[in-house]
Amino acid sequence: MPTTRPRHQITETEDVGAALDLAAQRWPDEARSDLMRRLILTGAQALAQSPIERTLAIETALQSLAGLADCYPPGYLNRLRADWDRVTP
Numbered sequence: 571m572p573t574t575r576p577r578h579q580i581t582e583t584e585d586v587g588a589a590l591d592l593a594a595q596r597w598p599d600e601a602r603s604d605l606m607r608r609l610i611l612t613g614a615q616a617l618a619q620s621p622i623e624r625t626l627a628i629e630t631a632l633q634s635l636a637g638l639a640d641c642y643p644p645g646y647l648n649r650l651r652a653d654w655d656r657v658t659p
Contacts, residue, residue: 590602
């Protein structure tokens with residue numbers, strides 16, 4: 571496609587390929603060239619986030635996870651694991 575904008579070339583090394591494979595798990599219907607664009611934009615968003623914003627986002631996520639503790643009664647994991655023993659040959 572004709573453009574007046576600069577173009578960039580990147581070789582798909584092992585680490586770049588691994589990043590693209592990971593991106594393909596998140597966005598499975600995208601071409602690898604589109605995955606590259608998404609990775610660049612997602613990385614830029616992460617870099618643009620201030621340390622304070624990142625800390626607040628992590629704290630908010632942890633608070634929401636802490637609220638899930640009430641969803642599981644005491645001994646839940648032990649009962650779940652006991653069921654695993656019955657299924658395993």
